[in-house]
Amino acid sequence: MATYLEQLETPVPIVDLDRLAHNLDRMAAYATLNGLRLRPHVKTHKSPRIAAEQLRLGAVGLTCATLREAEVMSEVCNDIYVAYPPVGAARLERLARLPADVRLTVAADDIQSLDALGVAAMLGGRIIDVMIEADLGMHRVGVTSxxxxxxxALHLDRSSSLRFAGLQFYPGHIRSHVHEQADALAQLGRDISAYVDALTDVGCPPRVVSGGSTPAAWRMHEVPGVNEVRPGTYVYNDRTTAQIGACDWEDCALTVLATVVSVSVKGQAVIDAGTKALGREPLRAEGDGYGALLDHPEVIVSRLSEEHGILDVSQSSWRPRLGDQVRVVPNHVCIAVHLFDEVFGVRGDAVETRWPVAARGRASNLELETAPKRPRAV
Incomplete structure (x- = not known):
């Protein structure tokens, strides 16, 4: 028996399956046509199902931020990059315990962290590849010269359990419109060249130069030396991505389905999606609010409580009725996905499938000890 949106209890994340397929195909084609290795970040979807499709379309491996993501994604991929500093005994132990047949790469920006990582690799009986992270403008992590x-790189060259793999950077500071990124990308190219030259001069030329971020991904082929991209948001897209021109509004595949629960206050409507469904991240582009309606983008979520979202309808001729369902495009889709246990795949108003957000959360070490092991799917 078919299931339709009106039968779903809201709030709930829904994914337009046709838009999802378009987004996956588009990035895969871009990377292939421009000779770039695609290593997508799973932080957006956290789903082995979508990761397997990215790999089928040509991704060379997967990028993860958390150990939970790496553990879950090792079920479908044997080439995992943990793009997060490997600091702390618990994290290192868990890292070293990933399946032995997984080629493991991590990002690092400190020699002291390399020594501890090397010990963990030896105790785990494995070789760990290391990408040196450079701070090229985000001012978050990364070596600064x-x-x-x-x-x-020279320190890694002397290690018996670690291997220098290349240079990575995250251009998250580039948030201008896609058509206005030329100057920032030119500076990025100059900075990368300085790092590559320094590494080459000491006999350690990077075989991989890896850049992330969906907002800048579509122009990474213009940056000399870059041969890998790690975008994440592109699978679903969101309001920020659309506002900066990295996708069209119609490419926003994931929305949070919500129900209008009150229209008592003039000029607004209240939906059942608050911070626990949409997050509270401000728009990282021109505009305000915490989301906008897919079918009425002029209607924004102007205020949030934990379970309430306030729609500002003052700039729209549309007037919602009590019980109406609406689709909210969140400002930042990665945060919204992480707030739910599962996602529903739809075409039109029909629900065709559902899948768990399998890599959400952190999971305790005890859970890892007792969790059943599943064979890798692909």
Whole structure:
């Protein structure tokens, strides 16, 4: 028996399956046509089902932020990159316990962290590849000079359990419209060249130069030296991605289905999607609010409580009725997905499938000890 949106209890994330397929195909084609290795970040979807499709379309491996993501994605992929500093005994132990047949790469920006990582690799009986992360403008993590990167590469060259794999950066500071990124990308190219030259001068040329971020991904082929991209948001897209021109509004595949629960206050409507369904991240582009309606983008979620979202309908001729369902495009889709246990795949108003957000959360070490092991699907 068919299931339709009106039968779903809201709030709930729904994915337009046709838009999802288009987004996956588009990025895969872009990477192939421009000779870039595609290593998508799973932080957006956290789903082995979608990861397997990315791999089928040509991805060379997967990028993860958490150990939970790496553990779950090792079920479908044997080439995992943990793009997060490997600091802390618990994290290192868990890292080393990933399946032995998984080629494991991590990002690092500190020689001291390499020593602890090397011990963990030896105790785990494995070789771990290391990408040196450079801070090229985000000012979050990363070595701050080419000389520091070169010193780290030489340190890795002397290790018996670690292997220098290349250079990585995250251009998250580039948030301008896609058509206005030329100057920032040119500076990025100059900075990368300085790092590559320094590494080459000490006999450690990087075989991989990897850049992330959906907002800048579509122009990474213009940056000399870059041969890998790690976008994540592109699978679903969101309001920010659309606002900066990295996708069209019609490419927003994931929305949070919500129900209008009150229309008592003039000029607004209240939906049952609050911070626990949409998050509270401000728009990282021109505009305000915490989301907008897919079918009425002029209607924004102007305020949020935990379970209430306030729709500002003052700029729209549309007037919602009590019980209406609406589709909200969140400002930041990665946060919204992480707030739910499962996602529903739809075409039109028909629900065709559902899948768990399998890699959400952190999972305790005890859970890992007792969790059943499943064979890799692909």
């Amino acid at each position: 080419p000389q520091k990167a070169a010193a780290m």
